[in-house]
Amino acid sequence: MELQLALDLVNIPEAKDVVGEVQDHIDIVEIGTPVIINEGLKAVKEIKESFPSLKVLADLKIMDAGAYEVMKASEAGADIITVLGATDDETIKGAVEEAKKQGTKILVDMINVKEIGKRAEEIDALGVDYICVHTGYDLQAVGENSFEQLQEIKRVVKNAKTAVAGGIKLTSLPEVVQSKPDLVIVGGGITSQEDKKSVASQMEKLIKQEALS
Numbered sequence: 001m002e003l004q005l006a007l008d009l010v011n012i013p014e015a016k017d018v019v020g021e022v023q024d025h026i027d028i029v030e031i032g033t034p035v036i037i038n039e040g041l042k043a044v045k046e047i048k049e050s051f052p053s054l055k056v057l058a059d060l061k062i063m064d065a066g067a068y069e070v071m072k073a074s075e076a077g078a079d080i081i082t083v084l085g086a087t088d089d090e091t092i093k094g095a096v097e098e099a100k101k102q103g104t105k106i107l108v109d110m111i112n113v114k115e116i117g118k119r120a121e122e123i124d125a126l127g128v129d130y131i132c133v134h135t136g137y138d139l140q141a142v143g144e145n146s147f148e149q150l151q152e153i154k155r156v157v158k159n160a161k162t163a164v165a166g167g168i169k170l171t172s173l174p175e176v177v178q179s180k181p182d183l184v185i186v187g188g189g190i191t192s193q194e195d196k197k198s199v200a201s202q203m204e205k206l207i208k209q210e211a212l213s
């Protein structure tokens with residue numbers, strides 16, 4: 001089980017500061033969609049150059065032109081690129097094919113997918129690397145989370161790794177890790193804390209304990 005730090009509300013210098021603080025406790029740095037909107041793929045390139053031992057995920061949330069956008073993110077240094085599960089199979093197939101050529105990986109974000117078990121099964125057959133249940137900020141604000149959806153996809157996904165994102169905090173992490181996702185994605189649960197290193201370290205510990213149990 002791996003831990004991914006999601007950076008959404010920062011510029012590039014702030015991103016470097018946060019990653020520098022918690023780098024010993026995380027496996028993947030996510031350059032969030034708002035950061036890419038503000039700074040472009042330069043943010044991916046600079047973080048990968050500054051922290052070469054960490055994997056970098058570019059949260060492009062691709063909906064069309066799968067192959068082209070995966071190529072551009074891969075060229076910028078991304079190790080993992082996101083595509084939306086709500087899009088068509090052709091876009092996902094194009095993204096997977098290009099990622100294979102580039103030596104990168106595809107994470108499919110199931111945000112706002114309605115029949116999540118059925119769609120996860122279809123997407124799993126397309127050869128993606130990760131399938132991620134995700135409650136976005138707007139639904140987090142009305143009290144939703146993806147913890148039950150994680151159990152649902154765990155029942156049907158046979159090939160891809162499973163991931164979970166959306167409002168995960170140190171207090172809710174024990175419940176999340178019990179479902180044994182392969183990847184836990186945390187943004188505000190670390191970035192909004194005063195002592196980010198300490199929280200990231202406690203999260204790493206919980207994840208490692210659960211992985212061993």
Ligand SMILES: O=C(CO)[C@H](O)[C@H](O)COP(=O)(O)O
Binds near residue numbers: 008030134137168
């Ligand atoms: O992709 C995202 C928003 O669309 C976030 O990166 C993801 O939800 C994780 O951040 P947080 O833990 O703050 O919810």
